[in-house]
Amino acid sequence: EVQLLESGGGLVQPGGSLRLSCEASGFTFSSYAMSWVRQAPGKGLEWVSSISSFSGSDGSTYYADSVKGRFTISRDNSKNTLYLQMNSLRAEDTAIYYCALSVPAAIVGSYYFDYWGQGTLVTVSS
Amino acid sequence: EIVLTQSPGTLSLSPGERATLSCRASQSVSGNYLAWYQQKPGQAPRLLIYGASSRATGIPDRFSGSGSGTDFTLTISRLEPEDFAVYYCQQYASSLTFGGGTKVEIK
Numbered sequence: 001e002v003q004l005l006e007s008g009g010g011l012v013q014p015g016g017s018l019r020l021s022c023e024a025s026g027f028t029f030s031s032y033a034m035s036w037v038r039q040a041p042g043k044g045l046e047w048v049s050s051i052s053s054f055s056g057s058d059g060s061t062y063y064a065d066s067v068k069g070r071f072t073i074s075r076d077n078s079k080n081t082l083y084l085q086m087n088s089l090r091a092e093d094t095a096i097y098y099c100a101l102s103v104p105a106a107i108v109g110s111y112y113f114d115y116w117g118q119g120t121l122v123t124v125s126s
Numbered sequence: 127e128i129v130l131t132q133s134p135g136t137l138s139l140s141p142g143e144r145a146t147l148s149c150r151a152s153q154s155v156s157g158n159y160l161a162w163y164q165q166k167p168g169q170a171p172r173l174l175i176y177g178a179s180s181r182a183t184g185i186p187d188r189f190s191g192s193g194s195g196t197d198f199t200l201t202i203s204r205l206e207p208e209d210f211a212v213y214y215c216q217q218y219a220s221s222l223t224f225g226g227g228t229k230v231e232i233k
Contacts, residue, residue, distance in 0.1 A: 045163075045171065045214055047222035098170055105159045110218040112161040114182070116170035
């Protein structure tokens with residue numbers, strides 16, 4: 001059974017940093033692309049970032065324009081863990097952050113999201 | 127960026143009725159790279175449909191997807207009590223974007 005468990009959320013001041021983790025189990029982590037998708041309180045879904053599988057483009061990364069230059073996605077296949085380093089946080093980054101097992105399409109950097117974790121809440125406020 | 131517009135915003139129906147949800151793209155979605163997700167309150171989204179019309183693993187056949195180009199539809203043939211939720215479409219042909227969602231509520 002695929003399981004994705006996010007952690008690392010919390011309250012942070014504007015301009016601060018936070019690192020989210022997503023521990024995966026129930027599948028061969030290194031063989032799959034992974035992504036982060038967020039949802040602001042009471043709002044819809046927004047793709048944040050994706051990273052390809054180890055066996056694919058060896059860790060190619062993709063970012064939404066809204067987080068490019070501030071967020072960094074990475075993975076540690078030895079620990080079956082996905083990360084999201086978030087710097088220069090803004091109030092508009094407040095959201096539940098989900099990690100998702102991602103299935104690639106025939107276009108580079110294109111994915112849909114097959115399995116989702118339960119999310120971790122990030123609140124950016126002074 | 128491809129903008130997805132979902133309609134209606136809210137659909138009020140009774141159990142047993144048919145639900146038809148629309149997702150319209152601002153430009154053609156190549157390869158029919160369109161997915162649908164269901165989200166219930168306090169839960170993570172769940173994949174229903176990918177490739178515009180392929181059901182994900184374990185999804186009941188009362189859920190079906192159709193469409194191509196810029197117009198896509200999710201149909202729930204007969205609503206079950208557990209189907210009342212918010213539904214999102216997502217395109218993955220050009221970057222990744224989601225629609226704003228359609229809430230299916232009990233009438």
